[in-house]
Amino acid sequence: MESLTEASLQAIYLLATGDRALWAIIGISFSVSLRAILIATPFALVIAFLLTYQKFPGRRLLIALFNTALSIPAVVVGLTLYMVLSRAGPLGDLKLLFTQNAMIIGQIILCFPILVAMGHSALQAGDRRVFETAITLGAKPWRAMFTVIHEARFGLTAALVAGFGRIIAEVGSSMMVGGNILNHTRNIPTAIALETSRGFFAQGIALGIVLLLLALTLNLLLASIQGKGEIKA
Amino acid sequence: MTPWLRVKATCFSRNKREILKNISVEFSEGELILLTGHNGSGKTTLLRIIAGLLKPDQGLFELNGGPWSNWRFIRNSLRQNTCYLHQQPYLFDCSVFNNVAYGLRRQGVGQQEITSRVTAALEAASLDHLQRRHSRELSGGEQQRVAMVRAWVLTPRLMLLDEPVANMDKQARRLCLSLINQLYKDKVSVILTSHDPQQGELQLTRHLHLYQGSMEPKPIDTLDKRDT
Numbered sequence: 261m262e263s264l265t266e267a268s269l270q271a272i273y274l275l276a277t278g279d280r281a282l283w284a285i286i287g288i289s290f291s292v293s294l295r296a297i298l299i300a301t302p303f304a305l306v307i308a309f310l311l312t313y314q315k316f317p318g319r320r321l322l323i324a325l326f327n328t329a330l331s332i333p334a335v336v337v338g339l340t341l342y343m344v345l346s347r348a349g350p351l352g353d354l355k356l357l358f359t360q361n362a363m364i365i366g367q368i369i370l371c372f373p374i375l376v377a378m379g380h381s382a383l384q385a386g387d388r389r390v391f392e393t394a395i396t397l398g399a400k401p402w403r404a405m406f407t408v409i410h411e412a413r414f415g416l417t418a419a420l421v422a423g424f425g426r427i428i429a430e431v432g433s434s435m436m437v438g439g440n441i442l443n444h445t446r447n448i449p450t451a452i453a454l455e456t457s458r459g460f461f462a463q464g465i466a467l468g469i470v471l472l473l474l475a476l477t478l479n480l481l482l483a484s485i486q487g488k489g490e491i492k493a
Numbered sequence: 494m495t496p497w498l499r500v501k502a503t504c505f506s507r508n509k510r511e512i513l514k515n516i517s518v519e520f521s522e523g524e525l526i527l528l529t530g531h532n533g534s535g536k537t538t539l540l541r542i543i544a545g546l547l548k549p550d551q552g553l554f555e556l557n558g559g560p561w562s563n564w565r566f567i568r569n570s571l572r573q574n575t576c577y578l579h580q581q582p583y584l585f586d587c588s589v590f591n592n593v594a595y596g597l598r599r600q601g602v603g604q605q606e607i608t609s610r611v612t613a614a615l616e617a618a619s620l621d622h623l624q625r626r627h628s629r630e631l632s633g634g635e636q637q638r639v640a641m642v643r644a645w646v647l648t649p650r651l652m653l654l655d656e657p658v659a660n661m662d663k664q665a666r667r668l669c670l671s672l673i674n675q676l677y678k679d680k681v682s683v684i685l686t687s688h689d690p691q692q693g694e695l696q697l698t699r700h701l702h703l704y705q706g707s708m709e710p711k712p713i714d715t716l717d718k719r720d721t
Contacts, residue, residue, distance in 0.1 A: 389583035392546055396577045397596035398647060411586055 271466035296367035308379030329373035335432030366433035382415025503552030530703035545571030582640030634665025
């Protein structure tokens with residue numbers, strides 16, 4: 261087994277020299293997770309808005325369900341989705357299993373409750389006068405919703421970062437429905453799991469460094485956005 | 494003068510408490526009305542109903558050739574004709590200029606016209622020096638006046654001001670009341686609420702008083718007496 265220092269140095273070398281296989285994995289990871297978060301976000305924000313501003317039967321139950329869904333393990337999502345998408349499953353005909361689309365569906369399911377629950381908290385913590393002010397100034401309800409979202413953007417950005425952080429690093433769902441196929445569905449977490457099991461720690465550490473750098477970048481971005489919010493407030 | 498809006502037999506209750514009881518009131522063009530009443534007498538609720546922000550339990554509205562009982566239609570008509578300002582108005586997280594321009598943008602007004610109308614309105618209210626300032630950097634009095642200009646620029650038929658001078662110092666109060674007089678002179682009808690009937694600086698045309706959810710019209714000369 262390589263020593264940790266040796267493996268880390270080799271990892272940095274792989275990253276610095278632009279190792280094609282390594283960067284392909286990073287590319288797949290970002291492409292899949294970005295698409296998942298982009299698809300999930302608009303729907304999640306609308307639901308978070310409705311949960312905050314509309315009164316309808318079952319609203320509290322829905323909030324409780326979304327909060328519960330925050331703790332669903334990725335592997336359970338993967339298993340369920342595997343059964344649904346497998347040839348014998350109800351959506352087997354779509355032939356989505358072991359494709360990036362299946363990974364995207366899994367990641368949407370994983371980040372959706374985070375976006376809704378944290379989005380709902382952010383909107384609830386916001387000022388209720390925003391919506392009424394927008395309405396009384398002639399905005400249509402959907403336009404007033406955008407104004408509310410804009411005013412709560414600091415809290416909502418945190419929800420977005422948390423959601424993205426969850427899916428870019430999840431291994432259970434991607435492994436089960438993606439199949440960890442090289443240059444196709446192998447992303448950072450599944451590659452780390454594979455390389456570690458094969459004893460190739462350098463590539464695993466290199467990918468781990470990318471994930472850590474990503475987490476750091478996202479948090480710095482969030483801190484800078486929230487910092488601006490504090491100055492204005 | 495023919496009233497353009499009649500609110501008839503309006504009731505509103507919340508948590509089994511009657512807040513408004515059988516309220517009937519009418520509004521004509523170019524009125525400056527003071528609505529007084531104790532805390533919890535239903536002043537804000539009535540304003541919010543007239544602004545189309547709150548649905549009454551029952552009531553009939555006459556406007557634009559009505560009488561109407563379809564709330565959706567009434568709500569939209571009320572929203573098109575009125576502008577409601579909260580007791581502490583909310584200014585959006587952007588510059589004063591963009592705050593005042595918000596409603597005009599929603600109406601689809603062109604950028605050039607927005608610039609000229611916003612600038613003119615801010616100048617008329619002696620707020621043009623704040624145009625580029627961020628809304629969160631303003632004092633309470635300045636925020637209140639910017640919010641009024643933001644509504645005024647949309648030329649609503651009726652402006653509903655909820656306790657516009659509450660918790661203001663003398664100077665801010667004077668500036669704010671002078672802006673309300675200016676709105677009135679500009680033919681905008683204004684209803685403002687207060688728990689204090691002493692609004693000597695205003696050129697009031699009518700005084701309404703809410704007592705435990707019921708309307709009591711009062712002659713203007715009673716404003717000199719502290720009777721709330």
